[in-house]
Amino acid sequence: MMQLKIKNCNNIENGEFDITEGRLNIKYAINGTGKSTISKAIEAFVTNDQEKKNLLLPFKYYGVEEENSPELIGYDQFKKVSVFNEKYIEDYVYQQNELIKNSFEIFVKSPDYDTHIKEIEKLLESINITFQNHPELEELIKVFQQFIDGFGKAKSGYSAAGAIGKGIGKGNKLDNIPVGLEVYEPYLKNNDNVKWIKWQLEGKHYLDMAEQCPYCSGSIKETKETILKVSEEYDAKAVEQFV
Known part of the structure; x- marks a missing residue:
């Protein structure tokens, strides 16, 4: 057990207290008796901080x-000191984005963690090299992604509004052309049917300029309804599902 003597520190003129080495020392006392002053004095003298020593000087x-x-x-054998006080709480505990400051380094990061991270980095590097040497894999991933996107965003895994839903939900409209659109069969069954549908849909707004065909300027008064029906039955994304 070590006995320390304190003098002229804040409200303490003279005092003695014991510290048991290698154990947690707890000092009980009512407020204002000097517990915090003792802590500040130990910190100031062990760290040899003259500014903190000066702050201990009684006002009188x-x-x-x-x-x-x-x-x-009696503090000579102490080489370092750690203080758990309100400032420690403010600086390290109950942080805005984490419970304890540097909690990752404290609770997660370890020699084993670093080893595993290096192993993962090596595996990722190997995968990266594999993709570089086999560009067809990237194309395969794109195909899978298009397939997944085709199901839409429904939580059930399938959406009628998705590309696949539009393409096959109402049957194959390339092999079974809707009634009234048989006149477009050469275009719908052509290898460039997707491009044709895009062209047809993009050109719809020209029909509002006049009751004439944008190409031949012939009258479309009797065929306009049929022309517009293409956009009601088809869209390019849906047709892509059959190509």
Whole structure:
């Protein structure tokens, strides 16, 4: 057990207290008796922080501090000190984005963690090299992604509004052309049917300029309804599912 003596530190003129080495030392006392002052004195003298020592000087000794400077005797064997106080709580505990400051380094990061991270990096590097040497894999992934996207965004895994739903939900409209659109069969069954449908849909707004065909300027008064019906039955994305 070590006995420390404290003098001229805040409200403490003279005092003694014991510290048992290798154990948690808890000091009980009512507020204002000097518990925090003892803690501050130990920190100031162990770290040899002159500024913190000066802050311990009692107010009544201001101006004659040389004769009544703060003292702590018996702390010589202490080499370092850690203080758990309100400032520690503010700086390290109950952080805005995490419970404890540097919690990742404290609870997660370890020699094993670093080893596993290096192993993962090696595997990722190997995968990257594989993709570089086999570009067809990237194309395969794109195909799978298009297939997945085709199901739409429904939580059930399938959406009627998705590309696949539009393409096959109402049957194959390339092999079974809807009634009234048989006149477009050469275009719908052509290898460039997707491009034709896009062209047909993009050109719809020209029909509002006049009751004439944008190409031949012939009258479309009797065929306009049929022309517009293409957009009701087809869209390019749906047709792509059959190509």
